[in-house]
Amino acid sequence: MNVELDPIHFRQVLGQYPTGVAIVTAVSRSGEPIGMTVGSFSSVSLDPPLVAFMPDKNSTSWRALQDSGDRFCVNLLGADQENICRSVAVRKENKFADIAWRKSPQGSPLIVDSVAYIDCTIEAVHDVGDHNIVIGRVQDLAVENASYPLLFFRGGYGSFRPLSLAARDIDLLDQLRLIDFARPHMDELAHHFDSEVTVTTLLNDELVLAAAAGRARHQIVPRQVGQRERFRAPLGTVYAAWGEPALRERWIENSGQSATPEQIEEYRQIPDRVRDRGVAVSLVRKSPAPDGVSPARGAEAWYNPESLDGLEGFELRSVSAPVFDARGRVAFALTLWGTRGGPAARATVEEYIYRLLEACEAATKAVGEMTNRDIR
Structure with missing residues (x-):
């Protein structure tokens, strides 16, 4: 059945x-840099690595x-790059006159400070309606600036400001179900501080x-939900502190050859110290950085000190504590x-x-009530 749709209504709904x-x-x-703004970029396949975008057939930028x-580079724009988006979309010539860029690995323009780039070669071009579907085979890609992306929504530009995120890894489904019961307490804590x-x-x-939940005020690059680190001293102290002796030993062993005998001895004392205090504490001491080294790299982390006295010259990095299930x-x-x-x-x-x-404590109570129901 053929249905005639009002193009304005179509855009409004899809917007x-x-x-x-x-x-x-x-x-x-x-040899001139050329480009076009698109709001139709998507991943297509992992194996082989394919992506797609859908340009208007009548676009002069697409013809160029x-x-x-057969080479092109997709630049994912950041929330503060709306002006770049408009420049490329509006200008007919010299689109990159005021835009800082460098060459991608394949030689295409890579816009400075974009969130990420995906360097491609054209795999196929499909003719569909008034647009083409361009399939690109990924040759190289990287995150350049892990800031928030620029979005097109309801006819205007905006950005994504998440206050609450959760990983989508299939092997975390049981944990995520428990974490849902802690979300109100996470949100309240993030808002308070x-x-x-x-x-x-x-x-x-x-x-x-x-x-x-929330976002630290000093944070430049958001922490990546789904990110994984090896369970090793001094990271993950909460699990070592409330875990079985075998887990503590594995925590120490995983620290590898880089740990000195003195550090190993300190690691052995930390779990009991953390358990007695109830939390793991991480501090940062800013020390003078050598010439050419950024202040962040000149900072020295200090994990779980014996005393909370005499903290002058330190900044509080984080405090961590456990949430328990019904079995403790x-x-x-x-x-x-x-x-x-x-x-x-x-x-x-x-x-x-x-x-x-x-x-x-509140999250433990909520999780415990839920897991008790499951046990019964």
């Missing part, structure tokens, strides 16, 4: 679905890209950042991130600890 904004670039046969050859609360789970020998096992760990730029006064650290433990 309720946000799309990312990308610029597809190439180099013309005369076709004429340039205007910071970020993250959830870490232990899966085999990996620490997985499973969920997050650590279901996951909550981490409340500090606000950088100020001293870690003992009163400040103690407030963070008190509030975190209060949230963990």
